[in-house]
Amino acid sequence: MKINVPNHKGWSADEITSSPYADSTGHLLRAMAWLDYFQRKSSFSVLVYACAEARHAIEYILFEELVVSTGFNLPMDEYKKCVGESTSFKKIIKRLSPNYQKHREFTALVLSLEPPHAPKPVHWDHGELMKAWGVLSESLHWVGARTLAGDNADWLAAAYKKANDTIAPLWVTLRVTYKPPTWTRSP
Known part of the structure; x- marks a missing residue:
C-alpha cells in the first residue's frame, strides 16, 4: 500500500503558516x-517555530490517544483538565483507560490478520513522547544572551541538530500511517 505523504521540503514561510492541517500530523x-x-534561512526564530509545532504535535498525539482510548466519550471535565496542562495526558489516559495497553495489543493483532490492506497502527510510548516534549521545550524558554545563543552559529547548529534529532523520528513514525491529503500546496 503506497502512502501519499505531503512533501514538506521547499515550503515558504507563508505556505507553512497557511497549511490547513489541524491535527497531530499537521x-x-x-x-x-x-x-x-x-x-535555507538559519534563524533562531525558525527553530522556535519548528519546536513549538512539534510540541503541539506531541500534545495533540496524546489528546488523540486519550479520546480514542475512552471510546470517543471523553467527559468534558476530564477534557478541561488537559487544556493548558499537557503533562496530565499520560496520567489521565492511565486513569480513564486502565486497559489501554491490552487494547493496543489487541488492535495490532486484529490488524495483522488483514495484511497488506490493514493500516499499520502507531504505538506511541507516552513516556518517550514526554521526553521529546521536554527536549523541544528547551528551545522555547530563555536560552541565554542572544549573542551567545541564537545569534551564535555554533550554538544554532547544535540546537538545530537537537531539534531535528527529536522531531524527525516522530515524523517518520507518524507518516507510515498518514492518510492521503485533501489539500495540496500551490506550485
Whole structure:
C-alpha cells in the first residue's frame, strides 16, 4: 500500500503558516517544514517555530490517544483538565483507560490478520513522547544572551541538530500511517 505523504521540503514561510492541517500530523508536517526552511534561512526564530509545532504535535498525539482510548466519550471535565496542562495526558489516559495497553495489543493483532490492506497502527510510548516534549521545550524558554545563543552559529547548529534529532523520528513514525491529503500546496 503506497502512502501519499505531503512533501514538506521547499515550503515558504507563508505556505507553512497557511497549511490547513489541524491535527497531530499537521503540526508535525509544519515542524518538518520549518526544519527544512531552517536549512535555507538559519534563524533562531525558525527553530522556535519548528519546536513549538512539534510540541503541539506531541500534545495533540496524546489528546488523540486519550479520546480514542475512552471510546470517543471523553467527559468534558476530564477534557478541561488537559487544556493548558499537557503533562496530565499520560496520567489521565492511565486513569480513564486502565486497559489501554491490552487494547493496543489487541488492535495490532486484529490488524495483522488483514495484511497488506490493514493500516499499520502507531504505538506511541507516552513516556518517550514526554521526553521529546521536554527536549523541544528547551528551545522555547530563555536560552541565554542572544549573542551567545541564537545569534551564535555554533550554538544554532547544535540546537538545530537537537531539534531535528527529536522531531524527525516522530515524523517518520507518524507518516507510515498518514492518510492521503485533501489539500495540496500551490506550485
